[in-house]
Amino acid sequence: MRTIASLVLKFGIITLLPACASVPISGGTGAESEVAAQAALNAMNNGWQSSPSGNSDGASGASQPSGWQDTPATPARQQTPSSATAGGKPIWVDSADPAYAAYITRTGFGASPDQSDQRALSELVAYFRQSIQSETTLTSSYSEARAGNSVKTESGLRMEEAIRISSQLDALEGAVIAARWYDGKSAYYSLATMDRAETIRIYTELVNANVNAIDNLLNMTKAEKESFDGYLRYQQAAALADKNQAYASVLSVAGDRNNIRGDLKTGFEYRNEARSTVIPKIPIGVIVNPVTPNVNAIRAGDIEAAFSSAITKNGFQGGTARSRYVLTVDVALEEISYPNNINKFSRISLNASLRDTQTGNRLIAYGFSPLREGHTTLVEAENWCVRSAVAKIGDAQNGFGKKLSDYLASLSE
Secondary structure, eight states: OHHHHHHHHHHSSOOOOOOOOOOOOOSOOOHHHHHHHHHHHHHHTOOOOOOTTOOOSOOOSTTSOTTOOOOOSSOSSOOOOOOBOTTSOBGGGTSOOGGGTTEEEEEEEESSHHHHHHHHHHHHHHHHHHHHHHHOOOOSOOOOOOSSSOSOOTTOOOOTTOOOOOOOOSSOTTOEEEEEEEOSSSOEEEEEEEEHHHHHHHHHHHHHHHHHHHHHHTOOOHHHHSSHHHHHHHHHHHHHHHHHHHHHHHHHHHTOOTTOOSOOOOHHHHHHHIIIIIGGGOEEEEEEEESSTTSOHHHHHHHHHHHHHHHHHTTOEEOOTTSSEEEEEEEEEEEEOOTTOOSEEEEEEEEEEEEETTTOOEEEEEEEEEEEEEESSHHHHHHHHHHHHHHHHTOTTTSHHHHHHHHHHHTTO
């Protein structure tokens, strides 16, 4: 993961761009793309040079001579000038220019130099965003699991060494305005380019760094794998695999996947493996603690069975008090008195905590508001309270099974 971290530091927010055919597209692409393009334009610090008349404010008008072709001040890479048509208009304004065959290109035009620059970059932003998302939906971030105590607790504790990479195209790393042209009337044209070879190099490094990270995440002992930590590591491997599918599709468009290390598994494969090989190996024990004497062995057994059923329905093993993961349930039954009512009433309260006995972390807290039941005898009122609690625990929408399922889902975020 050090490789990925270094890439983040080197390139800032990762906004790497796939290669595509050099087919210019004119015009803007919407506010979102233009905002991102403006950020890229500002970062590049590539304004238009002043015209011979001294007009440097970027306004359109007759002060720009016909055919004016200012190039960016201090370009990131010197590129081969494009050839022009008989009328002086550069080829890239209307079609693919052979002079830029080694680059990914997009053209934009506007009523001012700044607007045409921004629109050309907007075209790059829009195209790359569409190209990546047409292959797969990119996750917005991923985390690297720490060895040992890395499972997220109920309080929302995150791993201190988490590495997050944004895949939003907020700027264009490596993009330049390579050429400009003014038609002598009212329109300014800009050519935005991206080095194809550099794109291939960057994406290949990212893919291989992610492959290495996945290998490190899944390099676990049997005991480490058969735990919530093991499940978490598989989810993080899946997030990296999702990114690699997108990155690899970019390399496919660029025409070079030869340096990818090994076969790339999909995120679905890792998630399915976690469900089929990790979850079934995790035992969860249930211990019911009677807070009041009337929570006898039979009633405690009914409540324990309800929790155990929710656990196994989620694919886990039933465990014992010696399991790594233990659900402790505190149960109390209390009589409630109502004057002038011949029936007897009882109230049951319940609070449960799932803990990792190795670390002491509480992973899940579960409970509900006290339930009240009445009957002609106190014993029956208490029995009905237990039945109501059992039904509440097994409820598909708000029961413990749903709470456990939500916790597993949180490990995938």
